[in-house]
Amino acid sequence: MEIITTHELGKSFGSLKAVDRVSMFVEEGEILGILGANGAGKTTLIKMLCGTLKPNEGSGQVAGFDIAAESGSIRHQIGYMSQSVSLLENMTVTENIEFYGSIYRMNRKQLTTRWNELQGMVNLGSHRHKLASELPSGLRQMLAFVISVLHSPRLLFLDEPTSGLDPLSRTDIWQQIYRTAYQGTTVVMSTHYLDEAWYCDRLILMENGRIKAQGSPEYLDSLAGGKGLVQLFFMSQP
Ligand SMILES: Nc1ncnc2c1ncn2[C@@H]1O[C@H](COP(=O)(O)OP(=O)(O)O)[C@@H](O)[C@H]1O
């Protein structure tokens, strides 16, 4: 079943078409990767799907809701980790969790249960009394990830969740992405790391706001005259 569909979706900033006539779908339960160079339109597309940015062309449905007219209903169903991680810097890890738990309207018992569960999976527990500003970048991203799944959303959007991290921290994040998908959450994530494309069930390759190719990693790899994903991605660089 498709949990996301868009038809000729577009967003312009002045004369710049950041997202240009994008028609795509996401199957429930899959990990969809949005691949593209800086400026390709990944963030703009994700923001429209999350209901935080209004499209000015085309249409889209997320979890049965219209992205333009029912964005409020969409925001209750999803988790969103933005590219610019927004932690409360002068608060501790636990205080960040409590703050976002209250935003999600979780009660004390729900929050405690879920936070205990998450601490069993990620290595944040021993850092819980540290200020967010004191965390190394891998743990900052992990905290942002944990916040995005705190309320066990049906649909998770991750905008370059591993950007700038060392390989080990990237692996840690991917482990959690897989765990989340395994539990039934649909994941839409963007990346500019080619190796990560292989971890996705399906890919959308974007270039100048448009979809250049979509399909399985193997399919995209077979394009570009058999020269593989690297070549295809290289050809899409501005
Ligand atoms: N708020 C904005 N105002 C003007 N231009 C924007 C804005 N947001 C994004 N853009 C432009 O839209 C294009 C796509 O940006 P973005 O969606 O952030 O790409 P990506 O996430 O793939 O790097 C870029 O050329 C960017 O400069």
Ligand SMILES: [Mg+2]
């Ligand atoms: Mg971006």
